Amino acid sequence: MTQPIVDIKQLTKTYGKSRGISNITFSIEEGEVFGFIGPNGAGKSTTIRTLLNFIFPTSGNATIFGKDIVKQAKAIRQQIGYLPSEIFYYDDMKVIDLLRYSASFHHYKNLGRIHELSERLDLDTTRKIEDLSFGNRKKVGIVQALLHEPKLLILDEPTGGLDPLMQNTFFELLKEERSKGTTIFFSSHILSEVQKMCDRVAIIKEGALIKVESVENLLKNNLKNVTLTASNPAAINLSALSGVIKQETAGTHLKLLYGGDMKKLVAAIADAPFNDILIEEPSLEEIFIHYYEKE
């Protein structure tokens, strides 16, 4: 078996007011797109900052490329592209200056790639950082992270601030990087984008790792929120249907959290007296509360 790109063992960080993380253990294999999901404040950024040695672990350890994250931080960072969730760059610099500055740290010489990437993302490199909108700053962050063709990309909530069109371009760029063999560590609180991109996901909640699972499995257990609108929702009887995790009635709405076969649901409600139906993805919170607590 080859050595994992990221190998985290019993990693714990407690500090001050923040919740921190406790006993996180998982590993990411080479070439994998690994999702890291959890609600805001669950400890995703804390884990990433510990991996990048912005903060020091309280106990436990981790390696990236087989190197210790504390002792060999510099060598590790040579091969890492990091996109923070909020981008703060030097206001006095132009986009192009910032990107050149970034490349110079990595001794990366192919500066033509700056223009390739900027063009793809529709980013004007002659503008000053301080004049950029939130979304454009994010684009600078993306180019900065991808520019030096790192072996490992660490992306912390990368799609925030990007419009849907740009998100598509961004995912295309990630797919291209992945086809070159780049490993991607992708943190997000949006389940759907993780499902779209990732091979496996780690789910974190309140600083603790709940589960590491392949997206395939996650999809198999896929849950849907089903809302039926009816003049008399009490008349709808779904007791014969298996896979209903939660059922509640509010006014003219009957809400279901459903985890069973979709066809059976459709068949079961086909003759029910409802006016409208809405099927949507449950929020991550709902999954945590209703699915993982049951397990």
Next chain:
Amino acid sequence: MLFRREFKRNLRSLIIWSIIIAAIILLYLSIFPEMAKQQHSLDEMMSSMPEGMKKAFGMDRLTMGTALGFYGIEIHLMNTLLGSIFAAMLASNIVAKEQGEKTIEFLLAKPFTRQQIITEKWAAVFTNVLIFNIVIVLASIIGFQFTKGADVSYSTFFLLESAVVLMHLTFASVAFLISTIVKRTRTVVSSSLALVFIMYFFSIIAGVSDTFSFLKYVSPFKYAEAATIITENDFDPQYITIMAVVIVGCVLAGHWYYSRKDITV
């Protein structure tokens, strides 16, 4: 890379401060010949000043009649005070600013150790202070040409100036240490400036009061006192040692602390 970036970033402020100090030095030295002509009335005026004030500003030992005496009373104050403010402000911003403006996340994700960050940032402070002092020296040498006839001992002048460089670096190193520790830029700048003014205040008290004369060991303004250096043509090795220890100590402590601290933005 970082050094170049820091140097460029602070260049404008360095130029402005250099122009100000050069203008002050040249302006003062250009009026010296006029002042020297009226030395008699000047001495009279000075002797009429209260004893405490004369002591505080070293006027009991220096005379306005000589170019260096005049330099020590009028210009040296500007060199030490303005230079210390410049050095302290520069150094207090240089590390804390990255954290205050959250740009440190960019730098920390680069293949660069914390020690390298601190070393290059200190090198930028050091270079800026040095250039500022070179400007002082050049402006002074040009200014002394106005005082034709007056005999300026350059060896004494350079002795005085070496004390000034050391004291600027002392303030810079203390501010630098604070900068590595504190999170918010505003607190660092104001505490560093407060430090400069308190030290200046101490030096005046040490000059006036015998009870508080021990303060002369505390205040770098006293270490670089013009009256002592010019009249005795000697820069007390005790003071050199204190300043060197403070500079090296603060920079090393900054290194040590910064490589261990959790940096969260």
